[in-house]
Amino acid sequence: xxxxxxxxxxxxxxxxxxxxxxxxxxxxxxxxxxxxxxxxxxxxxxxxxxxxxxxxxxxxxxxxxxxxxxxxxxxxxxxxxxxxxxxxxxxxxxxxxxxxxxxxxxxxxxxxxxxxxxxxxxxxxxxxxxxxxxxxxxxxxxxxxxxxxxxxxxxxxxxxxxxxxxxxxxxxxxxxxxxxxxxxxxxxxxxxxxxxxxxxxxxxxxxxxxxxxxxxxxxxxxxxxxxxxxxxxxxxxxxxxx
Amino acid sequence: xxxxxxxxxxxxxxxxxxxxxxxxxxxxxxxxxxxxxxxxxxxxxxxxxxxxxxxxxxxxxxxxxxxxxxxxxxxxxxxxxxxxxxxxxxxxxxxxxxxxxxxxxxxxxxxxxxxxxxxxxxxxxxxxxxxxxxxxxxxxxxxxxxxxxxxxxxxxxxxxxxxxxxxxxxxxxxxxxxxxxxxxxxxxxxxxxxxxxxxxxxxxxxxxxxxxxxxxxxxxxxxxxxxxxxxxxxxxxxxxxxxxxxxxxxxxxxxxxxxxxxxxxxxxxxxxxxxxxxxxxxxxxxxxxxxxxxxxxxxxxxxxxxxxxxxxxxxxxxxxxxxxxxxxxxxxxxxxxxxxxxxxxxxxxxxxxxxxxxxxxxxxxxxxxxxxxxxxxxxxxxxxxxxxxxxxxxxxxxxxxxxxxxxxxxxxxxxxxxxxx
Numbered sequence: 001x002x003x004x005x006x007x008x009x010x011x012x013x014x015x016x017x018x019x020x021x022x023x024x025x026x027x028x029x030x031x032x033x034x035x036x037x038x039x040x041x042x043x044x045x046x047x048x049x050x051x052x053x054x055x056x057x058x059x060x061x062x063x064x065x066x067x068x069x070x071x072x073x074x075x076x077x078x079x080x081x082x083x084x085x086x087x088x089x090x091x092x093x094x095x096x097x098x099x100x101x102x103x104x105x106x107x108x109x110x111x112x113x114x115x116x117x118x119x120x121x122x123x124x125x126x127x128x129x130x131x132x133x134x135x136x137x138x139x140x141x142x143x144x145x146x147x148x149x150x151x152x153x154x155x156x157x158x159x160x161x162x163x164x165x166x167x168x169x170x171x172x173x174x175x176x177x178x179x180x181x182x183x184x185x186x187x188x189x190x191x192x193x194x195x196x197x198x199x200x201x202x203x204x205x206x207x208x209x210x211x212x213x214x215x216x217x218x219x220x221x222x223x224x225x226x227x228x229x230x231x232x233x234x235x236x237x238x239x240x241x242x
Numbered sequence: 243x244x245x246x247x248x249x250x251x252x253x254x255x256x257x258x259x260x261x262x263x264x265x266x267x268x269x270x271x272x273x274x275x276x277x278x279x280x281x282x283x284x285x286x287x288x289x290x291x292x293x294x295x296x297x298x299x300x301x302x303x304x305x306x307x308x309x310x311x312x313x314x315x316x317x318x319x320x321x322x323x324x325x326x327x328x329x330x331x332x333x334x335x336x337x338x339x340x341x342x343x344x345x346x347x348x349x350x351x352x353x354x355x356x357x358x359x360x361x362x363x364x365x366x367x368x369x370x371x372x373x374x375x376x377x378x379x380x381x382x383x384x385x386x387x388x389x390x391x392x393x394x395x396x397x398x399x400x401x402x403x404x405x406x407x408x409x410x411x412x413x414x415x416x417x418x419x420x421x422x423x424x425x426x427x428x429x430x431x432x433x434x435x436x437x438x439x440x441x442x443x444x445x446x447x448x449x450x451x452x453x454x455x456x457x458x459x460x461x462x463x464x465x466x467x468x469x470x471x472x473x474x475x476x477x478x479x480x481x482x483x484x485x486x487x488x489x490x491x492x493x494x495x496x497x498x499x500x501x502x503x504x505x506x507x508x509x510x511x512x513x514x515x516x517x518x519x520x521x522x523x524x525x526x527x528x529x530x531x532x533x534x535x536x537x538x539x540x541x542x543x544x545x546x547x548x549x550x551x552x553x554x555x556x557x558x559x560x561x562x563x564x565x566x567x568x569x570x571x572x573x574x575x576x577x578x579x580x581x582x583x584x585x586x587x588x589x590x591x592x593x594x595x596x597x598x599x600x601x602x603x604x605x606x607x608x609x610x611x612x613x614x615x616x617x618x619x620x621x622x623x624x625x626x627x628x629x630x631x632x633x634x635x636x637x638x639x640x641x642x643x644x645x646x647x648x649x650x651x652x653x654x655x656x657x658x659x660x661x662x663x
Contacts, residue, residue, distance in 0.1 A: 046579050069642055069663065075579040075581055078579070078580065078582050088522075088568035098585075099585055099586070100585070101556065101585045102547035102548075103556070103558070103583075104580070106549055107580050112546055113565050113566065114565045115546060117546065117547050118543065119544065130537070137531065138531070141527060141528075141531040143523045143527060143531060153584065204639070205637075205639050205644050208617070217581070217617050217637045220581050220662065237578060238579045238582075240580070240581040241580055
C-alpha cells in the first residue's frame with residue numbers, strides 16, 4: 001500500500017515537473033508564490049552585463065551604475081526595470097531631477113503600469129532629501145523588486161550634502177527586503193558591502209551612414225566595468241530606438 | 243406559529259412595522275413596508291397563550307400610533323392574508339385556516355393580473371370558491387400553478403420563513419471622558435474604534451470601500467475626514483495608518499471629544515490565485531504605501547505614466563499607480579539595452595551656430611561644445627487644430643555627450659531637449 005502511494009506521489013511530482021518545464025520556468029521566469037528569491041540576483045536582461053555581475057544586481061543590497069553622460073546608465077537601468085516588470089514584479093523610479101522619458105522607458109520594454117514614477121521638482125538638497133525619504137518608504141513597503149534612484153545630472157556637492165549615514169541607513173533597510181536598490185549617478189556614490197558597482201565608460205555613438213540627410217543615431221557604445229577596482233569589463237552597445 | 247402585521251394606512255416610516263416586529267422576534271420577513279410576517283415560535287414562555295401574544299403585539303402597535311392589523315395563525319399564508327383582511331386582532335386556531343380564509347376576497351391572494359382576470363371570468367370571488375375546485379381540474383388547466391394556488395386558498399403553505407436581514411450599519415462611536423490632543427493618543431483610540439468595526443465587516447463578508455471619520459471637537463464643531471483608497475479593506479491596521487497619515491497632513495483645529503468611524507461596506511473581493519503566476523502585491527499595503535507618498539501623489543508628481551496617442555514629443559499622462567493583474571507579455575524580451583533620452587524639463591534654451599544649415603556649435607546651460615558628429619534634420623509638426631507644434635530635430639555628439647536638440651519652427655528658437663544615455 002505504502003509502495004503504491006509512493007509510486008503515485010512520484011508520478012505526480014514528475015508530471016508537475018514536466019508542466020513546469022513546459023512553461024519554461026527557469027531563472028528568468030516569474031517567481032512562484034511562496035518562493036524565496038532573496039538570494040537570487042535581479043538580472044538586467046542584458047546577457048553581457050548579467051554575466052559581469054554574476055547574475056544581476058544583488059537583492060538586499062544598494063548597488064550603483066555610474067558613468068558620464070551618454071555612457072548608457074539610463075538605458076541599462078531601464079533594462080533592469082523592464083526585466084522586473086516583465087516578470088510581473090513592481091518597480092519604482094525615483095527621479096529627483098525629473099529626467100525620465102516615459103517613451104524611452106516603454107521602448108525599453110518597461111510595463112509602465114507596473115512602474116511607480118516619483119518626479120522631483122528640481123535639483124537641490126530638499127529634492128534629494130525628499131527622494132531619499134521616498135526610497136526609504138518604498139523599501140519599507142516591501143512591494144517593489146527593483147528601485148532606481150536616479151542621481152544622474154545631480155552635482156556631486158549636492159549629493160555630498162546629504163547626511164553621511166544616508167546610504168548606510170538605506171543599506172540597513174534593504175537588507176530585510178527582497179529588492180535591489182540601484183543608484184544611477186555620474187560618478188561613484190555608494191554601494192552596499194555585497195552590492196554591485198558598475199562603472200560605464202562611453203565609447204562613442206555609432207551612426208547609420210555618412211553625414212547628411214537621412215542619417216540616424218544607430219547605437220551608443222560603452223564599456224561596463226564591475227567591481228570596486230573595475231577588475232572585469234565587457235563592451236556594451238545600446239541600440240537607438242528606430 | 244406565525245404572526246401577520248399589516249398597516250392599511252400611511253406609515254410614519256418605511257421600516258416602522260419591521261422595527262416593531264423585531265422587538266418580538268429577530269426572524270421577520272418583509273418584502274416591503276407592509277405586510278410583515280413574524281416567526282413567533284418559542285415565545286410561549288413570555289406570553290403563555292396566543293391571545294396574550296397577539297394582545298401584546300396589538301398594544302405595541304397602539305403605543306406607536308400605528309393603525310395596524312394583527313393576525314396569528316399556524317401557516318404563513320393564513321397569517322398574512324387574515325392580517326390584510328381583518329382589522330384588530332384575529333387568532334386563527336390550528337387546522338381552521340381554510341375556514342378563516344374561506345369568506346375572504348381572492349384579491350388578497352395576489353395571484354397576478356392574468357390569473358385574477360381568469361378567476362373573475364370563472365366566477366371565483368373568495369378563497370372558499372377556489373379551495374372548493376378539484377385539484378386535478380386546476381392542474382389540467384393551470385399546470386403546477388393550479389394546485390399551488392388551491393393549497394394557498396386552503397391556508398396550506400409549507401414554505402419556510404425567509405428572514406429579512408437587519409439593515410447593515412457599520413458605524414462605531416467613542417465618547418471620551420477627557421479630550422485628547424495630538425495624534426499619538428488618537429492612534430490608540432482609533433484602534434479601539436476600528437477593530438470592532440472591521441470585525442463586523444469581516445463577519446458579514448464585507449470590506450470597507452471608504453471610511454469617514456467624524457471628530458467632535460471641544461469647540462463644538464465636527465471635523466470630518468473621508469478616505470477612499472484604491473482597494474477596499476477590512477484591515478484595522480491599514481485603516482488606522484491611512485487615517486493617521488491623513489490627519490497628519492490635515493490635523494484638526496482643537497482637541498477631540500468624540501470620534502465616530504463610519505464604513506461604506508462593499509462585498510469582499512474574490513480572487514483566484516494561480517499556481518504559476520507571481521504573487522501580486524497586497525492591495526492594502528499598496529494603498530498604505532501610496533498614502534505615505536501622499537506628498538508626491540497629491541502634487542501630481544507620483545504615479546504610473548501612460549503614453550498618449552499623439553506624435554507630440556514627450557506627451558504622456560501620469561495616472562494613479564494601481565497595477566492590474568499580471569499578464570505575461572507576448573513580445574520576447576530584447577537582449578540589448580536601448581538608448582534612453584534623459585529629458586530636460588523644460589527644454590534648455592540654446593544658442594546654436596549653423597554652418598551650411600548644419601549645427602556646428604551648441605551653447606546652453608550645462609551643455610556647451612562643438613558638434614563632433616550629428617544626425618538630422620528630422621522635421622515634424624502636428625496639432626495645427628489645437629496647440630500647434632513644429633520642430634526640426636537633430637541628434638548631436640559633443641565632447642561631453644550625445645544630445646537631442648531641436649529648433650522650434652513656430653518660436654524660431656533652439657532648445658536642448660535632453661541627453662541620449
